[in-house]
Amino acid sequence: MDKTMIQTVEEFNQVLQENETFLLFKNSTTCPISHAAFEEFENFVADQDQVPCYYLNVQEARQLSNHIAEATGVKHESPQALMFKGGDVVWNASHWKITYSSLQENVK
Template identity: 80%
Template sequence: MEKKNIYSVEEFNQIAEENATFLIFKNSTTCPISLAAFEEYEKFVEDQDTVPCYYLNVQDARPLSNHIAEKYEIKHESPQALLFKNGEVVWNASHWKITYSSLQENVK
């Protein structure tokens, strides 16, 4: 499945409106841990076609990253994976806990 980079609160709100379930990955473009987690995320996205997947680079989309943290009361971390279902975050992981198998186990 395709992964899409999002930048704005408006884009996020539209995604949330159109999808009961979706995955967001918060990425830091300067962190080696983030790079490793992003590679795991990319492998997961390639291998599944049921859950829409999006990502944001926190350096480029700080207002969006802050919006998600505040609205859903989840401490901002980077890297961070967030699974949304019916308007709520039902699973999240950060740093080394973001692996292909943790994504597969919790997202599918």
Template identity: 75%
Template sequence: MSKTLVQSVEQFEELAKENGTFLLFKNSTTCPISHAAYEEFENFAADHNEIPLYYLHVQEARSLSNYIAETYGIKHESPQALLFKDGKVVWNASHWKITYSSLGENVK
């Protein structure tokens, strides 16, 4: 399934309303660890279409990243993967814990 870039709080609110379950990846465009995790996310996205997949670039969407951390009570990290179900974050991982297999195990 393709992944979609999210850039604003309004866009995020809309997709959260439309999707009961979705995965969001927070990417830092300047961090090598984030780059490696983003590659894992991209590989996962290429092979899976069970749920919608979204991502944001923290440097370009700082207010959105902060909004998600504050609204859902999840400490901001980047890279970070967040699995949303029914308006709640049910799983999250950061840094080296974001792998193709960890995404597959938790996105069922």
């Protein structure tokens, strides 16, 4: 499955409406830890076709990133992976905890 970049609150709300379950990755384009986690995310996305996957680059979508933190009650970090089900975050991980295997175990 492919991944889709989102950048606005409107795009995020549309994703929420259209998907019962999805994975969202918050990426920092300047952080080496985020770069490594994004590679793990990309490898996971390439190997699965069950769950829609989205990402945002925090530097380009700061308002969206803040909105997601406020709307979900999950403190913002980057990198950060958020698994949504029914509009709620049911799992999240950040930094070195974002691995191919952690995504495989928790994204269903």
